[in-house]
Amino acid sequence: MxxxxxxxxxxxxxxxxxxxxxxxxxxxxxxxxxxxxxxxxxxxxxxxxxxxxxxxxxxxxxxxxxxxxxxxxxxxxxxxxxxxxxxxxxxxxxxxxxxxxxxxxxxxxxxxxxxxxxxxxxxxxxxxxxxxxxxxxxxxxRIHAIYSPVKLGLAAALACCAFTFLLGGGPVEMILAFLCAGIGNVIRTKLIKHNFTLFLNIAVSISCSCLLYSILLKLAEILFHVSALHEAGYICSILFIIPGFPFITSGIDLSKLDLRSGLERLSYSIIIVLVATMTAWIMALLLHLQPLNFTTLNLDPILLLILRLLTSFCGVFGFSIMFNSPVKMAAIAAVMGALSNTLRLELVDLTGMPTTAAAFIGALTAGLLASLIKNYNGYPRISLTVPSIVIMVPGLYLYRAFYNLGTMSLVDAFSWGAAAIMIIIALPLGLIFARIFTDRTFRYCS
Incomplete structure (x- = not known):
């Protein structure tokens, strides 16, 4: 020895x-x-x-x-x-x-x-x-990150840029979110590579994204006369930190009564969300940023549908690359995400369906598609389903809940927080029932 x-x-x-x-x-x-x-x-x-x-x-x-x-x-x-x-x-x-x-x-x-x-x-x-x-x-x-920090930064930039449009943002917010999220995730990736602790890499990367958004928006106001109303997009520049994988796997573990793993994963997810939202809230206070509503885009319904499909594809592809998926796997997950997320959004707009029910149907659709694809190429279901529904996780709701809690607007905080919790519960439930329908081994508790 x-x-x-x-x-x-x-x-x-x-x-x-x-x-x-x-x-x-x-x-x-x-x-x-x-x-x-x-x-x-x-x-x-x-x-x-x-x-x-x-x-x-x-x-x-x-x-x-x-x-x-x-x-x-x-x-x-x-x-x-x-x-x-x-x-x-x-x-x-x-x-x-x-x-x-x-x-x-x-x-x-x-x-x-x-x-x-x-x-x-x-x-x-x-x-x-x-x-x-x-x-x-x-x-x-020895299979570590198959992408460099710069490529992971570009993936986060693409994901958050697409996320911005899906949340209602326009071109200005999308461009700024692209730049700030990309740089923020490069910093985060570098810190992780050097084994810095979780709290530090979250706080530093989120702070840099918020600070950079504020600087770029101020420069855009001076050079291009861009309205300060576009400051709402700073929230989208930090959404690369969303703990989608542990959120979803915690729900799956709890459904199988693996309480230890499920609760530990849920606690880990909550820690990330709390540290990220608190850091972003403190930066918002220092930089005088407010989570305002996005300006209305007034797009044609057919054009909106096409753009939703495109941005959902880009968003899921970016998140999948961040999870270290090969390009082919990321592209398949992106197609699934484009279909399931667009279905979710269209159900809300066209039928008035509650967002929680629409999230369940979107996740169920992603889970069923993943089962079909696994039978074809053998990709792990979770490697396809989680990236495809991460874009449905209500990061904006979670941040607004914490922001309003910090300003003691308790009614608004409870409203945003309750809406976020309901959607977060619905997403793993959709995947769980898709798995129950399609996987005999998952259907029983033996």
Whole structure:
């Protein structure tokens, strides 16, 4: 075993696990003939990588169970947001392990590769040694961000620009949101890359976006005589921070009674929203910005429909790239999002349907489309559904609720907050029922 200096290990708060040490004594023995500890190391590592991709407890447990069945092991698993506790026993011995990740995030590219690994395990990897399997997992773990910070900034810029139009903003707000969200997400990505803590990267990136929006709007007023009424768009420049993945996966986990994971993910989402909205509120006070209503665009209904399809596509594509999806996967999610989100908006406008019910139908549509597509190309449902409905998450409502709470306009705060909560509840419900309708394994609680 390679000797490692103790002080080098303790530089990280979460010590790295020497996975290959579990296999060095039995390097020529196939994994299905190896000892329980070696088998448990493979099962646990697969679950931990799945967890690091941002997927929910049900998918993590299902993947670990499939490996356990192939290896002749019984496995019981308890999954949280950033940790897994599990027991493996084979009728003779029992191994208990507690594993954790240093930080949580979303990586749909790695998730897709892991699902391929789990699907192929009974036919391929089960005939390899533990050392060979861990080498394959090493390669998968090295799949970090497949896009540079600049490209991720452009993705956030595109998403927030599209989000601005869908919320009612015009060309001025869209241009400013594009620039400010892009720069804000570049800063956020850089901070994440250097392992800065969650609160710091949220506060700094949101502050920079708000400050830049205020500066650019003032320059536009001076140089191009743009009205100050366009300041409402500053809210759209911070919507890249919306925790869509944990919001949705928390609802899915709660539906399967994975209360620990569901509540932890929900708490994580609420923390992000609170820190982001408080930072934006403080910046609004300092910069004298107000969340006013957007000016009416008065577009022809057919033109509005076309623009909604186009901007919904662009918005979902941008968010999907931010989740580290390959371009093809992002484009498929964008088509789904364009159809489901435009359907949601048209139902509200043409039928007067409450926004909560329309959000449910939009999410249900996205979930059904994802099931059809998975049967065709095998992409993980969650990698398609979450980006396609993130654009439906009411970030504007959440911010206005907090802003009015800060100014003690309690009636307005409650109104915006209640509307946001209802929509946030409706979105995972739509995906859950789509999954119930199309997936037998999800339909039961065995």
């Amino acid at each position: 390679q000797q490692t200096n103790f002080t080098d290990i303790m530089e990280k708060n979460h010590m790295e696990i020497p996975w290959h040490d579990y296999t060095q004594n039995n390097g020529n023995i196939l994994i299905n003939q190896a000892g329980l500890i070696e088998k448990a190391s493979v099962i646990g590592r697969v679950g931990l990588i799945m967890l690091s991709c941002g997927t929910g407890a049900w998918r993590v447990r299902t993947s670990m169970n499939r490996l356990s069945k192939s290896l002749g092991v019984t496995c019981t698993v308890d999954v949280g947001l950033m940790s897994i506790e599990f027991n493996c026993f084979d009728g003779k011995d029992c191994v208990s392990q507690s594993l954790s990740i240093a930080n949580t995030g979303v990586n749909t590219s790695k998730l897709y590769r892991m699902e391929q690994f789990v699907d192929s395990f009974p036919k391929e990897e089960v005939h390899l040694t533990g050392e060979e399997i861990h080498k394959r997992l090493d390669e998968i773990e």
